[in-house]
Amino acid sequence: MSLEKTPRPGGRSARVQQAVHAAAEELIAENGGDRSAVTIPQIAARAGVTPSTIYRRWGDLQQLLAAMATDRLLPESVPDTGSLAGDLGAWLESYVEDFSSPLGRRILRDMVADDAATTRYFQILQDHLDTIRGAALRRGEDPPSVDDIVDTVVAPIIYRILFTAAEDESLGLSRRLRQLLQRPEAGPPGADVHAGPEHHYQTTGTAPGPETRRLP
């Protein structure tokens, strides 16, 4: 679960990190997710350490939150459903679930605010996707490249989570998956890639209306 290089894992350092992360998470939860309401001295008191420990180790609240975010959003285990479509679908479902909640959204913002955390996380994502691809290759399937998976599925979803107020998922998860996986066959030239026939959208609520918006 820990991203930090721990030269002495299991030691005092690890205990402090865990205590601080837990304390911060508790305090944020108690404040309804409002980050600006919690302070480092508060976290330190709850965690049973002195503030200077946190300042020296993490720098400021933003970086502490970013570190917690990357920790929290790690893809847990690689599913193995027997097929690429299954593996990707299973992973994506939990991925979207993690990120699309109001809490996940805030955690994502915490992470994106910090360059180091973001690139670190992307590395982990690439590794994870590669593992899934590896399994597919071993089965004799022909998986899309990591870049294609990122461009077609991951980027649009994360972008809409960051830039869109939609609470629910009009994220078109299954539509995007189909788009990604059906590529090699390249169905009927006209109406395939975008706006496929049988929609799986779940345009439940205040989604970002599929089409145009008002003009200035």
Place this chain on the structure above:
Amino acid sequence: MSLEKTPRPGGRSARVQQAVHAAAEELIAENGGDRSAVTIPQIAARAGVTPSTIYRRWGDLQQLLAAMATDRLLPESVPDTGSLAGDLGAWLESYVEDFSSPLGRRILRDMVADDAATTRYFQILQDHLDTIRGAALRRGEDPPSVDDIVDTVVAPIIYRILFTAAEDESLGLSRRLRQLLQRPEAGPPGADVHAGPEHHYQTTGTAPGPETRRLP
């Protein structure tokens, strides 16, 4: 240039905002773009206002930066090159130029850290794309939907800017544009959509290597 609702435009309020924005920009530039090095009292002094003015109006540094970011990243004017491909290309070029520089990247992060700023900006982006679409429709062209433009071009580019350390643009701008616009014709089934033949990539430096990475 100003996003804020200015009930009294041109008055003192507007002057203060301009002075504060300018002061902040200067100070950040002097510190090599390091946000954590500049403080609100510093900005206030440079702008010739008292710190409490900034605190009351913007809340904290993060929100001030987010406001500056949305202001700074507004799409200036809608180009009219006579064709959809031209309009989109011209806009995208300046768009990518704005965002992909180290400075633009930091500004983008400032904006994304703030939910309100992000959704506000997305609204503006939608309006802008709609204007471009409108021009295309008036010419009798058949432009992709705003959602398709966002999914195919905008989201992947912004995602890679945020999550990738690449200094240069291996963002595949023209490749994505082609992918977006060539959809209706749906070229040769196999090797078209992804990894087109004549690459425009400029895989100059530490880019996110096109394919797989190391395993855990």
Place this chain on the structure above:
DNA sequence: CATCCTAACGCAAATCCTTTGCTTTAGTGT
């Protein structure tokens, strides 16, 4: 098992940032 070594933590003082109640001013409407 005893000893040494070092990264990380605790402590406390000095500094700086942030908040807040009240007053003053600039711009607008009558």
Place this chain on the structure above:
DNA sequence: ACACTAAAGCAAAGGATTTGCGTTAGGATG
């Protein structure tokens, strides 16, 4: 010209942040 209001100035109180130095926990060495 006069009154009204949103926004800015001022100053004091209350925290947050930084920093130098002593201490400690955990690993390394023999």
